[in-house]
Amino acid sequence: MEGDASSLMIPFYSDDEESLPASAHDPFGPWQEQQDVSKQGKRRQFKKSSFTGPKGVLTDYKAYQKAKAAERTQDAAVREAVLNRIAKGYVVPAAAPASTSESSSCCNNVHDSDDDLLDEFESDAILQTYCAKRVAEIQSAVTLGGPTFGTLTYCSAFDFVDIVDAADHRTRVVVHMSDERHDADATIHPDEVPLFLVYQGGVQIDTILNVAAKVNHQVTVDRLALVLHKYL
Structure with missing residues (x-):
């Protein structure tokens, strides 16, 4: 067959060139790609309508x-x-009440507070004897002309510091904190006595709380002497 040599095209195939398929993703081919659904969350399932x-x-x-x-x-x-x-x-459900025997045994074993101890010893003859001796000692000291303490002085909140600082360093100053607008705190005699502050040499050495409970709500000289016996 005659013809121009330049018009002839001879196909050339290389052994190193990779042969590509006609389609990279053929859904109908044997290499159909499967989607990995193992990492997907649970999907909502809807009931199929009839x-x-x-x-x-x-x-x-x-x-x-x-x-x-x-x-x-x-x-x-x-x-x-x-x-x-x-x-x-929030309402806490009520616990079952403890038996009477258990509650009474617990109450009988607890005697840690000062109020309970004072109530215990109040009717004791030893305590009454001690109070009588202490009052007799105080009265004898006054009779013999010794130094007398216990002067009651009313002062305002502004004079309070000056009186405490001006007191002799050998003298213990007992301060009764009160409120004149409250009848129960206006004087030292009513049943409700709030608290005592004890000073010496301008330094506070003690605070006595719940004085009314300690004297069993009966303010007398003997009961106050019992509360303050360490500083008399």
């Missing part, structure tokens, strides 16, 4: 409305519970 077309759409819409109504009911219950908690607070 109807198609407009009836299926209406059925699905009714099911959706029913689910939304149930969700609203649950939210309303949660909201009501939260409002009750805010209004009434």
Whole structure:
């Protein structure tokens, strides 16, 4: 066959060149790619409607409305519970009452407070003897012309510091904190005595709280001497 040599095209195939398939993703080919769904979250499963077309759409819409109504009911219950908690607070269930024998044994074994000890010793003859001796010593000291303490001086909150600082360093100053606007605190005689502060040399050395309970709400010289016996 005759012809121009330049018009002849001879195909050339290289052994090193990789042969590519016609399609990189052929859904119908044997190399169909499978999607990895192992790392995906759980998907919502919807019940398949038994109807198609407009009836299926209406059925699905009714099911959706029913689910939304149930969700609203649950939210309303949660909201009501939260409002009750805010209004009434958290109520701790009452524990079962302990037996009478157990409670009485516990009460009998607990004697740690000063008030309980004072009530215990109040009717004791030893305490009464001690109070009588102490009062006799005080009276004898006054009779013999010794130094007399216990002068009652009313002062304001501004004069309080000056009086404490001006006192002799050998003298103990007992300050009764009171409020003149309150009848129970206006004087030292009423039943409700708030507290005592004890100073010496301008330094506070003790604070006596719950004085009314310590004297069993009966303010007498003997009872006050018992409370302040360490500083008399």
